[in-house]
Amino acid sequence: MRTVVALKELFSAEGRRDPYPFYADLHRQGQVAPLDPAVDRYSVVVHGWEAVERVMREPAFRIIDAAYLDQLERRAEPLWRRRLSLRVLKQSVFFLNPPDHARMRRPLAQAFSARRVAQLEPAIVRHIERRLDLIEELGAGGKPVDFMATFAYPLPSDVIGELVGVPEEDRAWFPSQSEPFSLVLEPGPQQWRYLQAGDKAAAELTAYFERLIAARRAAPRDDMASALVQAQASGAADFSDAELVNNLVGLYNAGFLTSVHSLGNGLVLLLDRPDARAELLERPELAPAYVEETLRFNTPVQFSVRWAPEDTEIMGVPVPAGSEALVLLGAANRDPRRFRDPDVFDPNRPDVATMTFAVGPHYCLGAALSRLELQLALPMLLRRFPKLALADRPRTLDLLTFHGYKEIAVTIA
Template structure:
């Protein structure tokens, strides 16, 4: 198959449900391939799947994020483009410096008992809902509420607001998909961004009157004291993007990881009480079933990228999910091995835009999975999982299980 056939295959339903054979076909063509000029991927001039090449581009700050056309006319794009995740230096550097201070070892250490408390509460609820072998939705009852409740407490969102919040996150995530740029999805994403901006503006005003111990209170205090280089609009944009990124990745870490782990019962049985194995399982799930599959970067100048000519200003698609299964870097890359040696997963990116929420997500997975299997050693899938169908954020949105109780 050539690149055109492979990319077209990824856009079909079969490719969305299982993209890995298509990624293997791209690997067979080499670490990077020139992309044909077709309407559905006309903005991409090359597709990179080699681990070393993807890693190198992500670490090079000269490869920019790029600016989507017409961004200033759309609320959702204005939100993205005023956040650190979607901007380049110097604005990215300035904003990231503010939020980096929030993810200190002390704050992460303080999150551990919060995560344990949330996980145990949800496991109790799963035991009640799944009593007598009743089917439950693992995503709705565990994978989603674990990171949502943890991040809500960390950031400072009322728990009662989370169902309303989730719908708006879903609308934005639908638009972020590679194939999601339809007028209907854009309209929903714009509506979601506008509503979330108004929500955070009210929350910030409330924290000014009654500050707490949460992230919003700390940032608002620093903002008002002129201790940080950040506007209130930038604060709101970054809170929206940070909250979304920090919990959606954990939702898919847990939901994508469960079928993978249940296929290895010896590993599941050994997980409780083995922290090193828990860490290895989290890393291997992130490598094999990473939530974010694609990133894009803009070439800073005319360059030879692994033998492919890329002109300055052209976009290169970096398929990190394929790079995580590069046979040149991972022995038997399709085999689950939580004790494998090798380079780290690229699931959270690397370089200037490395995901700030990575440490939180890893901590949640490391604490949640052993407690899950200690409580429910006979947990089983009762229906075949179906992935969301997104080509960008790939995950299982509904996962029906039995606790064996």
């Protein structure tokens, strides 16, 4: 008989700050462990690489969509539908199952094409250089600079803004809206306390993108918003105006916050490891491997959730119909069955890979863009500031939705 585990330790303040010891305990019990739904809501926790990949790929497991939430509440007006943030999220491609998922994802994937991402590289370099100039200005005379506020938050907002078509003068506003909007997904007993701030941010974000879509209909440009408007008008994309707006909100937030915390995590890993820092500085061609290992070692998005419409199993562990599985991407990235010495940061490992962007139908649309940002930004930081150092220990977010840092104080001389 398998031991029923509990998530209390993971959802504690210490567990959110550093979930990896809890993951190591889970790995000693196999790839999947049963939970008590009366205590933890979920029926199973899925943490092994192979098991996570299976759940992400197999149609026996579905994303938590609007129909599932309606079924849970079984009332004329389910409570979740009174929350604007949840309604916006559940109408985006990130929370749809077939056939709506394919209908929505196809035009979004075309707008997120490899050509469009590659064309962004000169703009990304320009934005990185501008942010490095600001760090140099603020850090003159040895003054500490908050890397997160000065670089990690504004750079991805600029980059996803370039892709979507958000004017440069508007982009500084987005970080203050994106995080509260996304935190409505934070698991655990405190989840509902994030909803009020999330609903307010959702109202601001949807109003902004409604105005942007109207502007692009009147005067199209070479950006994603214009491409989606034109695809909608031609019939190549089958979605309503509300679906278009909600997907732009979702795409901006997903493409922004994953990169924010990957930049912070990557910088701290390098500054804590002088040998790795020296190697990347000397051999910038290794940046793709360094980025992949950063994404594996300190996963910016730690989990996803799936549900089973029928009785099924994962690696021999039963999953009853109508129940949920907590899928720990961060744990899969530290699975000792998949990686030798998984708790060691080693960009030169021969099997470097990551589950950070998921796999299967919900593979992250912005994965290539996020990787490109990191591969450009980390070497440029090290070249520009060879004496870059931590001024103090970084302050962690203590979240699972986004795993990273609130503040990273650095000096450049």
